[in-house]
Amino acid sequence: MTDQTTSGVDDPQNLARWTEAIARGQAMMARFAADPGVALRPSDDPLGLAAMWRQVLTAAATDPATVIASGAKFMTDAMALWQGFLSGTPEATAPPVRDKRFAAPAWAEAPVFDFLRRSYLLASDHVLNATASLSGLGEAARAKALFHTRQWLEAMSPANFPLTNPEVLAATRDSGGENLLKGLEHMLADLERGRMRMTDEAAFEVGRDVAATPGKVVFENRLFQLIQYSPATAEVFETPLLIFPPWINKFYILDLTPEKSFIRFAVENGLTVFVVSWKNADASLADATLDTYVGEGQLTALGEVLKRTGAPSAHVIGYCVAGTVLAATLAYLEAKGQADRVASATFFTAQIDFSDAGDLKLFTDDAGIATVEKAAANGVTDGRALAATFNMLRPNDLIWSYVVNNYLLGKDYFPFDLLYWNSDATNVPACWHLSYLRDMYRDNLLVQPGGISVAGVPIDLRTVRTPTYIQAGRDDHIAPAKSVYRMTQVFAGPMRFVLAGSGHIAGVVNPPGAKKYQHWTSDTLPPTLAEFQAVATETPHSWWPDWLRWLTPLSGPKVPARVPEGAIEDAPGRYVKERI
Numbered sequence: 001m002t003d004q005t006t007s008g009v010d011d012p013q014n015l016a017r018w019t020e021a022i023a024r025g026q027a028m029m030a031r032f033a034a035d036p037g038v039a040l041r042p043s044d045d046p047l048g049l050a051a052m053w054r055q056v057l058t059a060a061a062t063d064p065a066t067v068i069a070s071g072a073k074f075m076t077d078a079m080a081l082w083q084g085f086l087s088g089t090p091e092a093t094a095p096p097v098r099d100k101r102f103a104a105p106a107w108a109e110a111p112v113f114d115f116l117r118r119s120y121l122l123a124s125d126h127v128l129n130a131t132a133s134l135s136g137l138g139e140a141a142r143a144k145a146l147f148h149t150r151q152w153l154e155a156m157s158p159a160n161f162p163l164t165n166p167e168v169l170a171a172t173r174d175s176g177g178e179n180l181l182k183g184l185e186h187m188l189a190d191l192e193r194g195r196m197r198m199t200d201e202a203a204f205e206v207g208r209d210v211a212a213t214p215g216k217v218v219f220e221n222r223l224f225q226l227i228q229y230s231p232a233t234a235e236v237f238e239t240p241l242l243i244f245p246p247w248i249n250k251f252y253i254l255d256l257t258p259e260k261s262f263i264r265f266a267v268e269n270g271l272t273v274f275v276v277s278w279k280n281a282d283a284s285l286a287d288a289t290l291d292t293y294v295g296e297g298q299l300t301a302l303g304e305v306l307k308r309t310g311a312p313s314a315h316v317i318g319y320c321v322a323g324t325v326l327a328a329t330l331a332y333l334e335a336k337g338q339a340d341r342v343a344s345a346t347f348f349t350a351q352i353d354f355s356d357a358g359d360l361k362l363f364t365d366d367a368g369i370a371t372v373e374k375a376a377a378n379g380v381t382d383g384r385a386l387a388a389t390f391n392m393l394r395p396n397d398l399i400w401s402y403v404v405n406n407y408l409l410g411k412d413y414f415p416f417d418l419l420y421w422n423s424d425a426t427n428v429p430a431c432w433h434l435s436y437l438r439d440m441y442r443d444n445l446l447v448q449p450g451g452i453s454v455a456g457v458p459i460d461l462r463t464v465r466t467p468t469y470i471q472a473g474r475d476d477h478i479a480p481a482k483s484v485y486r487m488t489q490v491f492a493g494p495m496r497f498v499l500a501g502s503g504h505i506a507g508v509v510n511p512p513g514a515k516k517y518q519h520w521t522s523d524t525l526p527p528t529l530a531e532f533q534a535v536a537t538e539t540p541h542s543w544w545p546d547w548l549r550w551l552t553p554l555s556g557p558k559v560p561a562r563v564p565e566g567a568i569e570d571a572p573g574r575y576v577k578e579r580i
Helices: 010-034 049-061 064-087 111-133 140-154 164-174 179-194 261-269 289-307 321-335 358-363 365-374 383-392 395-408 417-423 431-442 482-488 531-535 544-554
Strands: 215-220 226-230 235-237 241-244 275-277 314-319 342-348 468-473 494-498 518-523 536-540 557-562
Touching: 049 140, 064 111, 111 140, 140 358, 140 395, 164 179, 164 395, 179 395, 215 289, 226 289, 241 289, 241 321, 261 275, 275 289, 275 365, 289 321, 289 431, 314 321, 321 342, 321 431, 342 544, 358 365, 358 431, 365 431, 383 395, 395 557, 468 482, 468 544, 482 494, 482 531, 494 531, 494 544
Parallel strands: 241 275, 241 314, 314 342, 342 468, 468 494
Antiparallel strands: 215 226, 226 275, 235 557, 494 518, 518 536
16 A cells, blocks of 8 residues: 555645646636636527426426336335345345446445445436336437436446545545546646547557558648558559548548558558548638538549549448448439449448437437537537547446546556547538538438439439448447448449448457457348348458458459559648647
8 A cells, every 4th residue: 555644645746736736727717717708608508408308397297107107116126225235135136237337346345335336227227217208208309318318327427426436435545645636637638638538649640650551642632632552462453442431530540550450451452542531620621511522522532543543443432421421422423424433332330311310310409500500610610529429429438437547546548549549539611510410410311312412413312323332330329230221222233231240430440350249241131220130140250351252353353553653742641640
């Protein structure tokens, strides 16, 4: 145990650090309160929660039988739990705790903390079940109420408070409060940064540790840089590969360490690989719209790839939101009689029918869109706000675990390339972002024939005949697999669907060498994901080899390897290195 008299709060050096940290915190609070641009006002309700809670209360008042039955069930279960602890046999009256927040032995070793965690979990379950059972709530109101109730319950977990977390109490005792001091310093640094740090960011450098596959930037405009990667084989397939990553993240999620790099995998398997690196949006892109991302973005990149390789067509990949836009691009090419410029299209966790798009739809009602519009500055939506929204979809993993580890336990940051990428947010054009929320998420226009126009041309996704490979993540919380699967019922061309284990990131970034996360395939595509799962065949490990086997017959003959020419600069280029 550390000597508290030399390293605890009585140590003059630590006392000076405490004083300095508290002074910094007070100064920050004063600046926050004085800034009319950021200070919250009592009337602020950015997510429309007041109206939602009124609906919940009204539903409860008109459904007293459900409220009474839920209350009675809770009292019965709570009394059984209490009696179990009084008798010294809590396990006999309570289900096992499977919540990883409470997995540390300290929660079970002391009866008071065991009772505390079980009581919290019991109450949480009953609150959520009672909310879900109210008959007077519409589907949208129920989903929103459950989401925000869950957010509140997660925030109120006893694990999140020093005096009710036995791990934090033990760390405070053993370090003489050093953990809380380090945690306060971490928190103040995060507040000044405007985002929560999740990893040791000094351990990574873009172009050295991540995004390090050799290549050249061969084209750029105001919207993107185009990277062509150096070949790793003497011959390559005639048909090149062009990857469109989402513009709400950096492209190097597909080029982390060499072992995890999808880009390197494609290069080493004989493909000429090009990747779009989107510009971190600023005021110069305030006018960007869907037409911009199709015309100046995807079609321009496609034209450059075909010009540089001399190939008649290219394979294209669209990841997440870039996949949504890729669907519009394909339909536009069909309408213009130019569909043969694309040999195949692959979609990573992308949606085109947003009727069942999961919890993100809860942020696209009128209140949510008004909040995004109000927060835009200089025509830009702050990428840190987008990142915080995505983190809310998995609050335990992406918010509260870091509150406990970084702020309460005061642990040092662990270097992790995926978390470094996750923290490297990008700004997006506000006008286009708002249009995306309204037209895609809220109004679901893209899947409606003629609902969306590109460059004045009404498009119809049902006309797309391009061979298509569609990948979804079984546990995806951003683009739910059920929503992604709807694509199979829209396009007219040959399609293959693969359901990958894990979620939006790990389900995609799953190299064969890792031997993780299985996938499911089927030669038939029934109407729903549930029916697909009933007939699909499970295969261990990565789906990348399945994609390569599907792509190879569509890739033409082998030709001499193509070396990037007319380089502007080395990969990964300037655009990806811009941070906010």
